[in-house]
Amino acid sequence: VKSKSFGFRIIRVMVQLLLRLSNPGEWGLVELQGQLETRDGAPFDGMHMGDLHFDAQGTPSLIIGHHLLTGKVVELDKPLAVLAKRSSKDWGVANNDTMDHAGNQESGMIEYEIMALVRKKILFKNRPKPIITSTLPIKHT
Amino acid sequence: MEGEGVWGQQMEQTEPLVDEANRADTPQLKEGAEAGERKRSEVVAAARAAGLCVEEGAPGTQLLRFAHGLNSDELRLMELPHGVLGALKEGERSVTQVALRVVIRGEQGENAVLCTEGATYELRTADTSNALLLVPSLSYSQDNSLGEDPLPTKGVTMCLSNYLELRPCRPRTEKLRQLLSECPYRGPEYEEEGEEEGEEGLVNEGEESGEDDKDDWEERRRTKSRKVKIDRPRKYMFSELVEVVQASERELREALQKLQACLISGYWRLLEADYVEQAVQHILALLEEKDWPWTRVPLSSTSHHLQELLPRFVIKHCLDCYGTKISREDNSEADTYYELSVEKVCQFYAVLLLRQAGKFNYSEFMESWQQSVPLGMETDLGQLRRLALRDMSAMPPVIWYFPLSTLPQEPADRFNCLFSARQRWTQNDIEPYIDDLATPTQSLSALLLKYARVSTVKGVKMYNAKRTFK
Numbered sequence: 001v002k003s004k005s006f007g008f009r010i011i012r013v014m015v016q017l018l019l020r021l022s023n024p025g026e027w028g029l030v031e032l033q034g035q036l037e038t039r040d041g042a043p044f045d046g047m048h049m050g051d052l053h054f055d056a057q058g059t060p061s062l063i064i065g066h067h068l069l070t071g072k073v074v075e076l077d078k079p080l081a082v083l084a085k086r087s088s089k090d091w092g093v094a095n096n097d098t099m100d101h102a103g104n105q106e107s108g109m110i111e112y113e114i115m116a117l118v119r120k121k122i123l124f125k126n127r128p129k130p131i132i133t134s135t136l137p138i139k140h141t
Numbered sequence: 142m143e144g145e146g147v148w149g150q151q152m153e154q155t156e157p158l159v160d161e162a163n164r165a166d167t168p169q170l171k172e173g174a175e176a177g178e179r180k181r182s183e184v185v186a187a188a189r190a191a192g193l194c195v196e197e198g199a200p201g202t203q204l205l206r207f208a209h210g211l212n213s214d215e216l217r218l219m220e221l222p223h224g225v226l227g228a229l230k231e232g233e234r235s236v237t238q239v240a241l242r243v244v245i246r247g248e249q250g251e252n253a254v255l256c257t258e259g260a261t262y263e264l265r266t267a268d269t270s271n272a273l274l275l276v277p278s279l280s281y282s283q284d285n286s287l288g289e290d291p292l293p294t295k296g297v298t299m300c301l302s303n304y305l306e307l308r309p310c311r312p313r314t315e316k317l318r319q320l321l322s323e324c325p326y327r328g329p330e331y332e333e334e335g336e337e338e339g340e341e342g343l344v345n346e347g348e349e350s351g352e353d354d355k356d357d358w359e360e361r362r363r364t365k366s367r368k369v370k371i372d373r374p375r376k377y378m379f380s381e382l383v384e385v386v387q388a389s390e391r392e393l394r395e396a397l398q399k400l401q402a403c404l405i406s407g408y409w410r411l412l413e414a415d416y417v418e419q420a421v422q423h424i425l426a427l428l429e430e431k432d433w434p435w436t437r438v439p440l441s442s443t444s445h446h447l448q449e450l451l452p453r454f455v456i457k458h459c460l461d462c463y464g465t466k467i468s469r470e471d472n473s474e475a476d477t478y479y480e481l482s483v484e485k486v487c488q489f490y491a492v493l494l495l496r497q498a499g500k501f502n503y504s505e506f507m508e509s510w511q512q513s514v515p516l517g518m519e520t521d522l523g524q525l526r527r528l529a530l531r532d533m534s535a536m537p538p539v540i541w542y543f544p545l546s547t548l549p550q551e552p553a554d555r556f557n558c559l560f561s562a563r564q565r566w567t568q569n570d571i572e573p574y575i576d577d578l579a580t581p582t583q584s585l586s587a588l589l590l591k592y593a594r595v596s597t598v599k600g601v602k603m604y605n606a607k608r609t610f611k
Contacts, residue, residue, distance in 0.1 A: 016243040016384060019255075021229040028279020028295075031204070032272045035302065044207040049274075049297055051184050053193055054201035058282045061193055068191040073281050079226065080304060080412075082275065083217045112245075113215070114229065120281055131191045 020086070021114045027082060029121035030062075032069070052122075060122045063132040066131045071124035086111045179204065181292050199292060201283035205276065208296035218273065218304035225307060228257035246387045255307055256389040262307040267563040275299035309581045312388030314396035315550040318411075320385065320403055323374035325413040329452055376408040403458045412458065420459050421489055422452050425515060435486070435515050438464065463489065481515075487524045490514050495529060495542035503531060503538035526573045530563060545574055552578050556592040560606040565596075571604055 032130075036044070050064035062069045179197055188195040195202065221229075225243070232241040245264060247253035253264040274297045275364070324331070377385075379393075386393055402409045412420075427446055428435055440460060444453040460466075464481040490513045494506065510522045527545040532538060543562060549555050552575075559566065559574055571593075572585065579585045589595075592603040 018248070019229060019232075019243040019245065021233045026283065028276040030274040030276055030279070032274070034270065035272050036300065043211075045209045045211050046299070047207045048179070049205040049207055051187065052203050052205055052295075053188055053195055053199075054280075054283050055194065056201075056283065061188075061191070063187055063191055068193075078222055079217045079221045079480075081221050081226075083219055083305075084214060108394070116277065117226075118222075118275075122279075122281065129191075129503070131187075 016110070018111045019114060020111055024081070024114050024116045027116040027118050029080070029118045030119050031123045031125075032062075033125050037066075058097075060123055060124075062122075063131070064128070067128035068131050069124040069128050070126050071122050073120055074123050075120050076118065081114045082116040082118065083112045084115050086113045179292070181367065186293060202292055203280055203284075204292050204294045205274075205297055206294050207300075210296045211297070212299055212301075214298065216275070216299050218275075218301060220267075220304060220306050222307050222309070223260065225255070225257060225259065225262070228260075231258070246384075254310065254313065254387045256312075256387070256392075259389050259391040261310055261312040261388055261392060263310040265306045265308065266303050267306045268303045271471065273299075273301045273304065274493045275301070283523040311550075311578075311580050312386075312392040312396065313550075314386060314388050314392065317382065317386050317388075317393070317396050318400055318546075320377060320382070321400065321409060321411040324376045325416075326403065326405060326410040327416050376410065378407055380407060382409060401458075401462050403454070405454070412455070416455075416460075417459065418489075418493065420455055421463060423450055424456065424459060425449055425486075429515070435517070437467070438479045438481060440479065442476060482516050484524050487514050487518060487520045488528060491520070491525060491528060492542070492544075495540070500539040500541040503533070503540045506540050530570075532563075545577070548574065550578075552588060552592060556606070560593075565598070565603045565605045568602055568604070 036049075050062050053061045053063070055061070058073060060071045060073060062071065156510065161323065181197075184202060184204070185195050185197060185199055188199075227240075229243050232243050235241050241258050243255065243257050245253055245255045255262045255264055276295050276297050279293050280293075280295075297520070356478045382393060382397075383390060386396075388396065397409055400411060402411055404410075424438075424443060424447070425435075427433075427443060428438065430448075438460060440457060443460075444451075444456050447456060460479040460481075463485045464479040467478045467480055487510075491510055494509060494513065495501065507520070514520055525540075528543070529540055530543040531540045548558050555575065555578060571589075575588060576585060578588055583591075590602060592607060596603050
């Protein structure tokens with residue numbers, strides 16, 4: 001906010017974000033206690049994370065490295081929205097709403113789109129159990 | 142497969158099992174465990190080694206992998222309390238109606254708020270010590286699509302440890318009074334050329350004019366094309382107020398009504414206190430002169446007689462603020478009639494007297510007050526709630542002007558003010574000065590518990606300051 005000459009007052013304009021909801025899908029969520037880390041801080045991208053198994057009763061188990069985590073499926077009492085930033089240009093054709101654009105340009109509204117909703121999650125909060133491997137033949141390169 | 146076995150490269154280092162047990166708390170991802178299809182047989186073997194009963198077909202199995210470009214999208218998670226999702230759907234259905242938008246409004250130095258059409262929520266970041274993994278195509282149970290070769294792989298697109306929380310809060314409308322006080326209306330002679338057509342769509346008129354107002358403002362917004370960057374005292378239209386006040390549209394309208402703001406030529410204005418005072422006095426003097434009953438004040442006749450002094454819309458505004466329109470089913474009357482409110486007119490005179498100086502002799506005040514009000518109206522101490530404080534233990538007892546409207550909105554500051562004015566308060570006395578602070582998440586008693594100390598004096602519960610703030 002630039003400061004004008006001493007005769008004038010300044011009011012900071014608020015930042016405004018408009019939330020849009022357009023046919024959001026439902027996404028899944030897995031919650032783990034603690035944080036994940038790689039051995040020497042290598043980036044995660046493209047890396048295999050783990051094997052997720054459901055038994056016949058629907059109990060989830062997750063094998064990460066050589067740890068076993070047991071969890072449960074939980075319904076969220078307040079759904080989560082996944083927000084993604086969008087510029088007003090992205091809404092162009094789909095909207096056909098010229099007044100909207102005129103309005104937005106005037107006030108400089110940034111738009112966030114709700115891409116998806118999360119209504120359930122798989123929660124793993126039990127201590128990971130190390131998997132003893134001595135009985136299993138080990139593969140070498 | 143090279144190094145692609147379940148135990149991957151870690152096993153090459155032949156670490157003793159003891160070490161593994163020590164690291165039991167931190168599952169670690171295998172280095173270099175890149176893509177490459179993992180055979181179903183390996184996955185099943187690993188699961189069985191872990192003690193899981195997994196069939197050869199692995200119907201309940203999916204592989205989780207971190208997507209390329211993890212977290213690059215800068216997605217955020219936001220918790221939706223009941224009502225917000227509905228508001229979002231409603232807003233999307235009627236995309237052209239500005240009032241139904243769901244907007245996040247942020248201001249420097251304050252938490253941002255989310256505003257729906259009728260409510261305001263404070264936005265906070267909730268940090269968790271957990272890892273939240275977003276897996277768009279996650280299955281939550283055994284699935285028909287599973288059990289194939291290769292096993293289905295689901296991508297993890299985000300790994301977050303926080304999310305946004307929404308807590309219902311009071312709308313931040315304090316700023317409204319400040320903004321509208323920049324250019325109060327003081328009479329037609331002080332206005333710019335051609336700007337003085339008064340709107341008859343006043344706040345108290347209710348819903349009928351409300352709708353028209355909204356469309357009108359959209360019109361003005363488009364044609365006038367004003368930027369909301371403000372750098373000097375000015376007048377504000379509703380659409381502009383919406384952008385600078387952290388409140389929902391409905392709450393904004395309610396706040397405007399409470400402030401007794403007036404719509405004049407498309408701008409929301411406060412009428413200067415002195416100006417209103419004079420206007421009301423003119424009206425009341427006219428009533429007395431003409432011997433018109435205050436239960437039936439004729440709008441047009443009054444305007445006619447006072448036309449040299451006051452624009453018609455000002456008279457109507459005063460009548461709306463100090464009385465109620467008498468509606469007749471048959472619409473047979475030629476004029477519109479108002480019944481003045483005893484409470485509001487008595488309050489008017491009380492403020493007129495009290496505003497003049499500091500502390501008044503209580504009994505003298507009560508006498509003058511009753512004498513000043515129109516014939517037939519009865520003054521009552523109850524009318525002074527939120528307007529004045531008394532000290533009956535002083536010699537002589539005194540009373541002074543102490544209006545709620547001038548007190549700070551933040552609870553801590555409010556209580557500070559109250560205890561500075563008077564050390565000890567009874568529940569009865571303090572309630573009118575704090576009940577506007579209550580929110581769905583913080584009740585009156587919670588506020589008192591937090592900001593005041595209770596003591597019992599002569600069997601009466603009293604509140605005083607817990608500690609000095611600031």
